[in-house]
Amino acid sequence: MNQITPIVRRIDGELSLRVPVHRAEDLTDGGQTARIMLGDQVYQLRITRLGKLILTK
16 A cells, blocks of 8 residues: 655644545545535546546536
8 A cells, every 4th residue: 555645734834734635546436436525515526537536516
């Protein structure tokens, strides 16, 4: 498994909490699409043939 370098967020010039990192392949369970809920809205995350991400409502 590849190691992911933690991403650190800067708030008001100071280092803050680490930002979570998720692999798109994990979110899609090895497929091409995943549904993501935010509140009562459902979004679709899609990995294109060129390896780009598209997030649509």
